[in-house]
Amino acid sequence: MAMSEMATSPTSPAPDPSAPALADSGRRVFAIEADALTAVAARLDGDFSAACRLMLETRGRVVCTGMGKSGHIARKIAATLASTGTPAFYVHPGEAAHGDLGMITDADVVLALSYSGESDEILLLLPVLRRQGNRLIAMTGRANSSLAREADVHLDVSVPAEACPLDLAPTSSTTASLAMGDALAVALLEARGFTADDFARSHPAGALGRRLLLHxxxxxxxxxxxxxxxxxxxxxxxxxxxxxxxxxxxxxxxxxxxxxxxxxxxxxxxxxxxxxxxxxxxxxxxxxxxxxxxxxxxxxxxxxxxxxxxxxxxxxxxxxxxxxxxxxxxxxxxxxxxxx
Known part of the structure; x- marks a missing residue:
């Protein structure tokens, strides 16, 4: 067959699922991710409390890091912590290995996210962080992973299944990590006695800030x-x-x-x-x-x-x-x- 013929050959039409089928897919994702959150919540124990204690007692800030989808979650966790009374920021692990490690002081606590616990970019940083004396909190889906073993505290966010039917795209696992970050932020907020006035001071441009700060x-x-x-x-x-x-x-x-x-x-x-x-x-x-x-x-x-x-x-x-x-x-x- 000539190339021109191949280029113009008709292709099979893409499937056109019905509206009920699409809604069923969406409901299935919610159900799978709800089960994942229930499983992770059941495992909250002394390690969670120990992670909170490290963050409360640090003289520095909480440095959140992660690659890929875990990096997006780590960035959001840093933003939530910072807005609720726990000084925090995000560092890209790839950039950290090329100079941004200078942003991390020996007084900081590092919160590293990697579902596999084997992200090369994060593992590369561990010897430097150890020499500097940083305490390390790992959030992974594998308790026997390299990152989990090296951490001072390990937060287990393993899930029964991803919502992706191919079991490839991070879905339930990222949701569980995000919820774990929210749990940390809220526990710290309550432990610090963080108030609505405190929240407004860190959100002066928001609606709540205007309501609570404008005289x-x-x-x-x-x-x-x-x-x-x-x-x-x-x-x-x-x-x-x-x-x-x-x-x-x-x-x-x-x-x-x-x-x-x-x-x-x-x-x-x-x-x-x-x-x-x-x-x-x-x-x-x-x-x-x-x-x-x-x-x-x-x-x-x-x-x-x-x-x-x-x-x-x-x-x-x-x-x-x-x-x-x-x-x-x-x-x-x-x-x-x-x-x-």
Whole structure:
């Protein structure tokens, strides 16, 4: 047969499995991996506690390493540890042998992942780590492997079967390793007394960080941007101040800057319904809201959001301990700060 004929010969059509068959495959993977996690969890014992103890007592950091798929899991474990109170980072074992070993100090604990326990790139590092005095935690699927035997602590993540029907692609084994890393991170988190505030400090750009770290002083309008008039101002003068400052409200203050009341867009609508009110002659003190809801500048921004939601209001005045008005904010300020 000519080459041109071979190139144009029809090929067998690829199988086109039905939707139920695809879903069955997916469910089978979940079942196999669930069984794997159950098997690994049943083996958590003193070795797990010893690994946690090494990480808790180290004067340095936890250095996670692994090749291939195990490397991806090791990188994620390092990130989870670091974000939950255990200083950690990932080192590629191949790069470590070409200079990155200098990143590892003698105070660090090394967490090495290799399901076979025979990864050449990791085994090559062991003599150097031993000479340097590093403690070694191995996470493997074979307790009699070279890496497991050399380790101070061995974490057994062996699984009954991979979810891959060819038993080739790491599936159940990587899931088990990932879960073991999460178990270590959570056990350490609880042992350290790590709190939501601690988590927020390491995630300042995240939603939780904004909610737990952002204070009223960070989002409020201050100084000349705060709308305020004195008690003798007319309603029209107050409206001019509200229009200039664009917060939908104005504070009414005494000569010392202390809060007397608040006038808002809602108060304006109610005042205009009263035909006895003349915007040019009515004193703002006669139509203001006395004892309005306020907040302190050191409160969390999320507290302002909760206060506004509870009382169905769109803005707040910020006062100090002497009830002097020092700031103002509305719901749009909280939206821009992504607090709500």
């Amino acid at each position: 009223i002083a960070d989002v409020m309008h201050a100084g000349d941007d705060v709308p305020r008039v004195d008690a003798d101002a007319t309603l029209s003068e107050a409206l001019v101040e509200m229009s200039r400052k664009r917060l939908g409200m104005t504070a009414i203050v005494d000569a010392g800057g202390r809060l007397l009341g608040l006038f808002t867009d809602g108060d304006l609508r109610r005042a205009l319904d009263d035909h006895r009110v003349d915007v040019r002659t009515t004193r703002i003190a006669d139509v203001m809201t006395r004892s309005p809801k306020t907040i302190g500048s050191d409160a969390l921004a999320v507290e302002a959001a909760q206060l506004m939601e509870t009382h169905k209001i769109g803005g707040l005045l910020v006062i100090d301990a002497n009830r002097r008005v020092v700031g103002a904010l509305n719901i749009h300020d909280l939206l821009r700060a992504r607090v709500v």
